[in-house]
Amino acid sequence: MRIAFIYPATEFDCLHHAVSLPMGLLYLTAMAEQLSGVEVDIFDVRYGPAAPSSEDLPRYDLIGFTAMSMQVITALKIANDLRAKGCRVPIVFGGPHASVATDHLKEQDCIDAILVGEGELTFLEYLKYLQGQPHKLERIWLRDADRTWRHFEGANYLENLDDLPLPARDKYGDVVRDTSFIDVTSTRGCPFDCTYCQPTKRAIFGNRVRRRTVPHITAEIRDAIDRFGIRSFAITDDTFTYNKRFVLDFCEQAKAFGLQWSCQSRSDVDRETLVAMRDSGCDLVNVGVESGSQRMLDLMNKHNKVETNEAFIQMCNEIGIRTWCNMMVGYPGETRADMDMSLDFVMRARPTISIVSQVTPFPGTHVWTSHKDELLATGWDDVARHVRRAKFRSMEPLQPAIDHYMTLITRLEGGRFGLEMVGNSKLARFLGRRSVRIYKTLAKRMKWFDEQLAAALNAARAGRVDEGINQLKRLMTLGYKEKDLFGHLAWLYFSTGRPEEAEPLYRQLLEIDPGNEEVLRQIEACQAAKKSAVPA
Incomplete structure (x- = not known):
């Protein structure tokens, strides 16, 4: 059996995510190729053709897509184009959008199967089903012969993440060698209940945090050093620092690599852990602060304090770890005063990098369901944090202020905060808030x-x-x-x-x-x- 996996990179992905590999597809590929006679090719427009050509299409027995909501329009266009070229093999969708907006995909005639949630075990059982082998279908929707949908429920998540094979990075071998960098995932699941990403994460990864062992992770890093010559890596899951003992064990093992690395983290990490991270090569921590207003953190159900976030960034500065501070503006109920608190926060805390996104209601999240009546009509490709436009009817009058504060709070490494581009003075703030045109003129001058x-x-x-x-x-x-x-x-x-x-x-x-x-x-x-x- 020959499979074509398609990563539907958008124009934004091509510009801003050029070195971010689709880890979900790489794990699926490695799992699938463990089955006898299965071969997988990955198509990704960032590095080659977006999909099989008309001439190559007959070689494949299955076409698989992963897609986030902002990518699903691109994915469906490719899928419909393949059907128009005569593709008659099953077309399967999985990934985040399939897991949280299943009904949308069930409306698409080009799709034959939809995988919901974590995909490895489900996909393997589906392949066995297609090959006529003994199987147990769970968390999947299939079309019957009359094109009606049939649902197979279940909760078949991997109990032991060490059972995962190493992701099939050889499919992007030249890219990894050129960048000398890899993403690494250490956990699946999240115990927190932030309104902008839950319960969708639980829909994908289940209700509890599962963790790979340190030897399993370090074996992956060692393999990437030996095969691709990597010089740095990033741990991309949200809960890497959630278990102190695990982090300290990892840091002790990581020293031997002599590599620079980064990770995501909450701000409730102590000095001992940060020092161990620094001493093992960690030079950047990506922290989700989101707001400088305690009222907004409480509305987001962050279970964190402004003071904790500020102390964490300042501690990183003292220790010598750079900080990438993620902020949000435009949450329902947010005021100019709240946005000003976020601006004051970054000016006090002085993170190395401050990136601001507009709050975006992703399908199935608490903020999506609780504000569904005021969501402004949009296409799926607009369901992305980088899209600057009103997302909630109640926030539409504040969109100019949202645009303004997104610019003021932003800081790229080695550069200035947006506010400093016009001068950190009461007059500059006053003029900038009252007139975006004046602000842009001042910013251009600086x-x-x-x-x-x-x-x-x-x-x-x-x-x-x-x-x-x-x-x-x-x-x-x-x-x-x-x-x-x-x-x-x-x-x-x-x-x-x-x-x-x-x-x-x-x-x-x-x-x-x-x-x-x-x-x-x-x-x-x-x-x-x-x-x-x-x-x-």
Whole structure:
């Protein structure tokens, strides 16, 4: 039996998820190829054709799709195109959308089977069913000969995740070698009940958390090092840090790899665990803060505190682990004051990266069902956090504010927060809130400044110090009074033997940032350098 799995990457996936492999399909592929005579090909438009060609189509006995809700329109278009090309073999859908919006897929004539929830065991039994072998169908919808649907209930989840084979990364071998990076999953399931993702996660992975053992995970990493030469990995499941003893055991084993790695985490992790993570190579933690308003965290059922989130990020900063802070705006009932609290939170906590998404009601989640009457009509491809538009009728009047705060709270690594792009002042906040046009003008001005500052520093690094100094002086004559500008120009003067020109700049910098000990030390160094230059 030859199977074609199709990952229906959207345009957004191609632009922003170019190195994120479909782990669900890779596990399904590895499980399926354990059966005698089964071969699997994966089609993914990011790296090749989106689907089998008309010439190759007769080679396949089964076509399988995975899809999130934002991908399902792309998936259905491909499936219908295959039918139009004469495909007569079963077309099967699985994945998140199939698990939480099953009725939508049951309406599609092109589909013959729908797998609900975790797919490995269900898919294996379905293959045995197709091959006429003894089988036990569970958590699957099948069409009978008259095209009516028949449901096979069940709860056949893998009890022991160590029974999973290693994911079939060889299907993307060149990609893994080129990126030297893999995603790793350590657990399935989540014990929390956040309104924006539950109970859909339970619909997919069941009601309890299951965990792979540390040796099973490290064997996967070692295999990827040996076969693909990876230099880093990311642990992508939500509950990796949920069990402290497990994390400490993993960190002790991971030291031997000498790799950089990252993970997702809640903020209720202690210093001992974070230090162990850092010492084993963890250099980035992705934390779902979501809001700086305690009222909003409670509405989201986060079971967490603003103070805990802030202390966690600051502890990571102290320890030397970068933080990727995920924030949300636009939750039903959220006000401008709540959004302002989120802005104040990131400015206080100073995460390395701050990414903001608009709250999106995914099918089957609590926020979907509790606000179903006010959901604004949309296509499935709009069910995505990156889509900026009103999602709830009650929040529609606040959409300009949502857009505004999404920009202000965002910070990319090495860059500024959106608020800092216009100046962190009461006037800048006031103007930005009252007029998006004014905000965009100010932001454009600061973006230009950042580009010019970078060009000046690059010139200095390349040995063209005087050129860099002149570019920085020009920015000052144009009225820019940024701390970075004074600091860089003063340092260039000092490092090229001109302390008499550096000291006034450091003193101006001290007026902007009173009490800065580093600046005080530089002033003393300038004074000492001037004294040593005076002839005896």
